[in-house]
Amino acid sequence: VQLVESGGGLVQPGGSLRLSCAASGFTFSDYAMGWARQVPGKGLEWVATITSGGSTSYVDSVEGRFTASRDNDKNTAYLQMNSLKPDDTAVYYCRMIDFWGQGTQVTISS
Numbered sequence: 001v002q003l004v005e006s007g008g009g010l011v012q013p014g015g016s017l018r019l020s021c022a023a024s025g026f027t028f029s030d031y032a033m034g035w036a037r038q039v040p041g042k043g044l045e046w047v048a049t050i051t052s053g054g055s056t057s058y059v060d061s062v063e064g065r066f067t068a069s070r071d072n073d074k075n076t077a078y079l080q081m082n083s084l085k086p087d088d089t090a091v092y093y094c095r096m097i098d099f100w101g102q103g104t105q106v107t108i109s110s
Contacts, residue, residue, distance in 0.1 A: 001026050003096060005021050005093065008106045010107045018080045019078065019079040028075040031052055032050065033077040036092070039089065047079070047092070050077065091103040
């Protein structure tokens with residue numbers, strides 16, 4: 001199993017980013033995919049999940065601003081992040097069961 005995140009970067013407050021998680025080594029369409037984030041010195045925070053059927057759920061702090069999606073033909077999960085805030089600054093990880101990607105840094109700053 002391999003999960004590779006991309007799409008992080010530095011944006012101003014109010015901006016947008018789309019994270020991608022390219023998956024390989026398993027039947028992608030069969031599994032839910034999750035997103036989590038971590039700020040240095042703090043614990044890992046669950047952010048969003050998209051089930052194999054496409055149902056989504058979000059932590060309250062991102063509800064209405066973030067959208068999880070997936071493209072089963074491309075074996076890729078996405079996290080569209082809009083109206084970004086400085087508190088969204090973190091390393092973002094995608095997850096499939098106990099497998100994690102390497103993370104991508106998202107920094108929100110003016």
